[in-house]
Amino acid sequence: MVGVLIRMKLRMLRNSVRGRRAAAVLVGGLFALIAGVGTALVCGLDVGDPEVSVDLTAALLAVWTLGWLFGPLVTGGSDETLQPEHFRLLPIGSTALARGFLAAALVGVAPLATAVALCGLVVQGLRLGPVAAVVAVLAVLLQLAFAVLLSRVVFAGLGAVLRSRRGRDVGVVLAALVGLAFVPVRLAFETLGPVLLHRESPVFSAVLRALPSGWGVVAVHAAGRSDWLLVAAPLAGLAVLVVLLVPAWAGLLRARMTRVASAGGAAVRGGRTDRSGRRSLLPAGPVGAVAAKELRTWRRDARRRVTLVSPLLIGLALPVITTVSSRGAVDAIAFGGLFALGLCCLQAGNLFGFDGTALWQTLVTPGAERADVRGRQLAWLILVSPVAIAAALVLPAVSGDPGVYPWVLGLTPAVLGGSAGVVLLLSTYAAYPVPSQRNGNPFAAGNNPGCAAALRQLVMSLLLLVAAGPVVLIDLVGVLTDLPVLTWLGVLVGVASGVVAARWWGDLAHHRLVARGPELLAVLRTA
Numbered sequence: 257m258v259g260v261l262i263r264m265k266l267r268m269l270r271n272s273v274r275g276r277r278a279a280a281v282l283v284g285g286l287f288a289l290i291a292g293v294g295t296a297l298v299c300g301l302d303v304g305d306p307e308v309s310v311d312l313t314a315a316l317l318a319v320w321t322l323g324w325l326f327g328p329l330v331t332g333g334s335d336e337t338l339q340p341e342h343f344r345l346l347p348i349g350s351t352a353l354a355r356g357f358l359a360a361a362l363v364g365v366a367p368l369a370t371a372v373a374l375c376g377l378v379v380q381g382l383r384l385g386p387v388a389a390v391v392a393v394l395a396v397l398l399q400l401a402f403a404v405l406l407s408r409v410v411f412a413g414l415g416a417v418l419r420s421r422r423g424r425d426v427g428v429v430l431a432a433l434v435g436l437a438f439v440p441v442r443l444a445f446e447t448l449g450p451v452l453l454h455r456e457s458p459v460f461s462a463v464l465r466a467l468p469s470g471w472g473v474v475a476v477h478a479a480g481r482s483d484w485l486l487v488a489a490p491l492a493g494l495a496v497l498v499v500l501l502v503p504a505w506a507g508l509l510r511a512r513m514t515r516v517a518s519a520g521g522a523a524v525r526g527g528r529t530d531r532s533g534r535r536s537l538l539p540a541g542p543v544g545a546v547a548a549k550e551l552r553t554w555r556r557d558a559r560r561r562v563t564l565v566s567p568l569l570i571g572l573a574l575p576v577i578t579t580v581s582s583r584g585a586v587d588a589i590a591f592g593g594l595f596a597l598g599l600c601c602l603q604a605g606n607l608f609g610f611d612g613t614a615l616w617q618t619l620v621t622p623g624a625e626r627a628d629v630r631g632r633q634l635a636w637l638i639l640v641s642p643v644a645i646a647a648a649l650v651l652p653a654v655s656g657d658p659g660v661y662p663w664v665l666g667l668t669p670a671v672l673g674g675s676a677g678v679v680l681l682l683s684t685y686a687a688y689p690v691p692s693q694r695n696g697n698p699f700a701a702g703n704n705p706g707c708a709a710a711l712r713q714l715v716m717s718l719l720l721l722v723a724a725g726p727v728v729l730i731d732l733v734g735v736l737t738d739l740p741v742l743t744w745l746g747v748l749v750g751v752a753s754g755v756v757a758a759r760w761w762g763d764l765a766h767h768r769l770v771a772r773g774p775e776l777l778a779v780l781r782t783a
Contacts, residue, residue, distance in 0.1 A: 293372055354505045670751075
């Protein structure tokens with residue numbers, strides 16, 4: 257069973273990760289492996305004091321464990337290359353399926369990078385003796401299984417809680433709060449880093465060692481001292497946690513395969529079309545029809561709400577937290593709207609993936625591709641423009657620095673237009689399938705590897721910088737030459753840059769959809 261699922265996942269990855277996507281996975285995997293090797297080297301350093309080495313290793317492994325919990329939220333969801341619904345009619349027990357899914361989950365770039373990072377324990381064990389090295393190998397296996405299982409159980413539990421419409425709405429806010437959780441963690445490490453290296457806080461050291469992420473290094477160093485009780489207790493604790501998490505995951509899988517998720521959309525009464533409010537402002541014709549459809553979809557689809565509302569809340573809150581934590585040394589409040597807009601754009605670059613095989617309706621309608629692209633761009637601007645414009649008008653005054661108004665008012669239209677082009681451009685050039693929402697989990701990301709998602713977000717960030725580049729350039733010239741008129745001229749330049757970016761990248765997306773629409777549909781069919 258385990259071997260079958262592993263081979264199935266490898267076959268699905270081999271068939272789905274090709275071309276540009278394969279390059280994205282390769283580059284992203286390279287960065288992940290570099291991070292893993294760097295962690296292993298730091299853990300393997302001989303810092304002189306074994307106690308400092310234990311604390312440092314425990315802190316780094318805690319970061320990797322937190323990465324398994326928070327990373328999927330940043331990269332767009334947990335990996336679901338293998339979906340439990342596909343095994344619903346097979347005579348396989350949920351516990352056996354959970355064990356097989358665990359083995360399959362250990363196959364991929366992220367588990368490999370984590371295993372490389374954990375090999376720092378083996379380096380420490382080799383330095384302490386052969387017995388400690390054997391203990392380190394056992395600790396690596398148990399810690400890797402614990403991190404992967406914990407991540408799967410947490411996201412499966414979130415999916416179970418968020419099956420109802422109201423639960424999904426709560427989940428949007430929950431995702432934002434989880435996304436902001438790294439801020440206090442970062443502040444804690446910045447504050448407690450020197451304390452950790454100089455062992456100034458025994459309480460902090462005790463907490464790091466008491467966490468499951470620190471049990472492995474504690475066992476390795478205990479083996480070097482021949483303290484067998486302290487060797488057995490942490491390893492047994494990790495084994496017990498793994499054993500307990502497997503049936504927990506099995507129960508969540510069983511619930512997912514047997515329960516029917518509630519409908520996520522609002523009921524349509526008597527086939528009437530809502531012509532009030534937002535619809536009445538849309539242009540007549542195919543572009544307006546597509547925009548109306550997109551606006552309804554953004555409102556009803558929990559996955560889209562997660563990708564829009566959560567980054568929006570995080571983007572507006574994070575500059576405030578950064579400014580407060582730095583005690584005014586970094587005043588980022590004025591640019592909060594731009595930051596929120598950028599985060600929303602990074603999470604929304606897979607519009608056709610959300611629609612799935614519904615793309616065929618566009619492909620079989622003559623000349624519908626241009627209206628589809630422009631309508632999606634219009635809907636995107638209607639969704640994000642009010643918040644971005646309001647933030648641009650209000651936040652500079654709230655921050656107490658009205659001198660940044662020319663910068664903010666110039667960058668906002670440039671980034672708005674750039675985001676409208678980038679979202680469609682990446683949706684056609686780098687789309688990936690998203691699982692059907694029958695599983696009710698808005699955090700499911702399909703077989704989209706996290707490293708590939710990170711690389712896609714890097715490309716989108718660079719394109720947004722290209723759209724904002726002319727505004728930054730003219731504002732810098734105005735500041736260096738002490739000509740305020742140039743900085744205010746940047747507002748007009750920002751409007752022009754946004755229009756050009758939206759039209760240019762929208763045209764590229766349209767031509768791509770016309771030329772490679774069937775291939776894009778074939779990719780989306782794998783969901």
